[in-house]
Amino acid sequence: MAEEAELDLLVDRAVPAADGVVELTLRAADGADLPAWKPGAHVDLELRPDLVRQYSLCGDPADRTRWRLGVLREPDGRGGSAFVHDELAEGTKVRARGPRNHFALADAPRHLFIAGGIGITPILPMLAAADAAGGDWRLVYGGRTRTSMAFLAELTDRYAERVEVRPQDETGPLDLDGLLGGLEPGTLVYCCGPEPLLTAVEERAPAGQLHVERFAPRSVGEPVRADGFEVELARSGLTLTVLPDRSILHTVEDAGISVLSSCQEGTCGTCETGVLGGRPDHRDSLLTAEERAAGDTMFICVSRCWSPRLVLDL
Incomplete structure (x- = not known):
């Protein structure tokens, strides 16, 4: 996969949202x-050498x-998150890597x-990209209370009637059956929030x-194979055995x-690796059903193998 930028950043501003x-x-x-970067991208922040977290970019590309x-x-x-809130004040230096995007906005008649x-x-x-393109879109934004919902004034001031604000203490849970039951063909749905x-x-x-x-990672059950399997590293000329209690990532690093x-944990996308042969057992929280079926890429920190051997572009 392509090299990612690594850079030192300074906190210019840290305010309650x-x-x-x-x-x-x-x-x-x-x-x-x-x-x-493009809408949907996120970056890694290295808060300490042993504390790296991913956060979405939410400004203007x-x-x-x-x-x-x-x-x-x-x-x-x-x-x-506690480190970010307690330690990242104005002027603090933080190391970053990225951006990376597994949630890119696709063109569609409606969003x-x-x-x-x-x-x-x-x-x-x-939203800004869809609006600038003159697209047909709407946002339904739910939260526990209005005061817990970040960027609310910014959204309502800028987009007015296109934004439906649904604090749970005022309107109850989101009516997902009503929202999605009669969805028009060609409408793409983009959703982010709690599991x-x-x-x-x-x-x-x-x-x-x-x-x-x-x-956070979704529940994916037990691996397809309970035993080990082989991975061939096509560019390195190595064939390694991945034991049941070791990930592909750790096995490759050990070599x-x-x-x-x-x-x-299969959520950030950093370890994405091309698959040249074999069938992956996808255990990430990123790939779509179509991408899983294609079988030409995988995230080796969590995913494993259906077949006895995988051939990886490493």
Whole structure:
């Protein structure tokens, strides 16, 4: 896969965006332009050498001087969001890698955007792009309360009647049956938010019309194969045995082959690897059904193998 930019950033601004949400604005420490990106992209922030997290870019892709992120404090999280809220003040330096995009906005006659809570962040630049193109679109934005919903005033001021605000304490749960039951052909649905929302939308949206982005891995059950298998590294000339209790990623790294990786749970996309032979057992939270069926790429931090051998572009 293509090399990604690694750069030092400075926190230009850190302000509250909602209850429990901080809005970060980052710029290059050397003042240079930041890498280009498109709606749906995210970046890795290396908060400490042992603490790397992914956050969606939610600013203006045309502004190469700054990146904007929105980060929810997760009280039961693994420490990343707490570090962002407590340690990243104005002037703080932070290492970043990316951008990366597995949630790109595709052209369509109509778009329906569904956001839950902090899931609004990757969708914000999508709305701007759809609106600038004169597209037919609407956003349904749900949250616990109005005060917990980030960027709410920005959305309602800019887009008015195209945005439906649905705080759960005022309007109850989102009416997904009503939203998705009579979806017009050609409408693409983009959804980001907590896992219960994503699962419910996946159960209702027509096949081929839905794009989702997860912040946490989905449940995928047990691997197809309980035993080990072989991986042939086509460019390195190595054939390795992947044991049942080891990932492909760790097996490859143990053999001295360097592979970029980050989340190690199948959500960030950093370790995407081309498949030249064999059938992957996809266990990530990124690929669509069509991409899984094609079988020409996989995320080796979590995915495994149906066949006795895989041939990888490594």
